[in-house]
Amino acid sequence: MLLFVITGKAVAIEEPKYDVLLSEGQFEIRKYAPKLIAEVIVEGDMDEASSKGFKLIANFIFGNNQAANQTSSEKIAMTAPVTVEPQSVKIAMTAPVTVEPQSIGSSPTVNMETAKQWRVDFVMPSQYTLSSIPKPSNEAVKLKEIHSKSFVALKYSGFNTVARVQSKTLEVIAWASEKKLKVIGTPQLSRYDPPWTLPMFRRNEILIEVASP
Numbered sequence: 001m002l003l004f005v006i007t008g009k010a011v012a013i014e015e016p017k018y019d020v021l022l023s024e025g026q027f028e029i030r031k032y033a034p035k036l037i038a039e040v041i042v043e044g045d046m047d048e049a050s051s052k053g054f055k056l057i058a059n060f061i062f063g064n065n066q067a068a069n070q071t072s073s074e075k076i077a078m079t080a081p082v083t084v085e086p087q088s089v090k091i092a093m094t095a096p097v098t099v100e101p102q103s104i105g106s107s108p109t110v111n112m113e114t115a116k117q118w119r120v121d122f123v124m125p126s127q128y129t130l131s132s133i134p135k136p137s138n139e140a141v142k143l144k145e146i147h148s149k150s151f152v153a154l155k156y157s158g159f160n161t162v163a164r165v166q167s168k169t170l171e172v173i174a175w176a177s178e179k180k181l182k183v184i185g186t187p188q189l190s191r192y193d194p195p196w197t198l199p200m201f202r203r204n205e206i207l208i209e210v211a212s213p
C-alpha cells in the first residue's frame with residue numbers, strides 16, 4: 001500500500017497482492033494473486049504510449065463509465081502501479097483481448113526501443129469483481145480477469161528512458177536464465193509514483209512472467 005500526499009492529505013493507494021518466493025538483491029521471484037485489470041492497446045513509442053494509455057484509463061476510473069446496475073457513473077479509486085507492455089502484433093483497438101504477447105524463448109530478442117504498440121493497464125481495486133465494477137463507456141478500455149501468475153521482478157529508481165528500460169529488461173532475462181527459470185511472458189514496465197516525484201525516490205520495476213518455479 002502506497003501513501004500519496006494530495007492537497008495536504010495522505011491518500012492510501014492499493015497495490016496488487018503477491019508473495020515473494022525468492023529475494024536476491026534487487027531481484028525477486030513473485031507469485032501474484034488473481035486480479036482484475038483495465039487495459040488499452042495504444043501505439044507510439046514508450047513515452048507516447050504511456051501517456052495515451054494513462055489518459056484513457058484515467059478517464060474511465062474518474063467517471064466515464066456506467067455503474068453496475070445503475071444509470072449513473074462511479075469514480076473508481078486510483079491504484080498503483082501503471083504498467084506498460086510492448087506488443088508485437090498490431091490489432092484493432094476494439095479487440096485487444098486477441099493480442100498475443102511476443103515470445104521471448106531461450107534466446108531473447110526483446111527490444112523495448114523499437115516497439116510501436118503497447119498494452120497499458122491499471123489494476124482495479126480489490127473490492128470489485130468483473131460483474132460489480134462499472135463498465136467503460138469508451139470501447140478502447142477493456143476489463144479483464146488475470147489468474148495467478150509468477151514473475152521475476154527487478155526494482156530500481158530514477159528516470160525511465162527507453163534505453164534504460166531495455167537495459168534493465170536484459171538484466172531480468174539474464175537473471176532468470178541464471179536461475180534456470182523459463183520465461184513465458186513479455187517484459188512489463190511498472191511505475192508507482194506520480195510524475196512530480198524526485199528521481200531518487202521513484203519506484204520502478206521490470207517484470208517478466210515465468211513458469212511457476
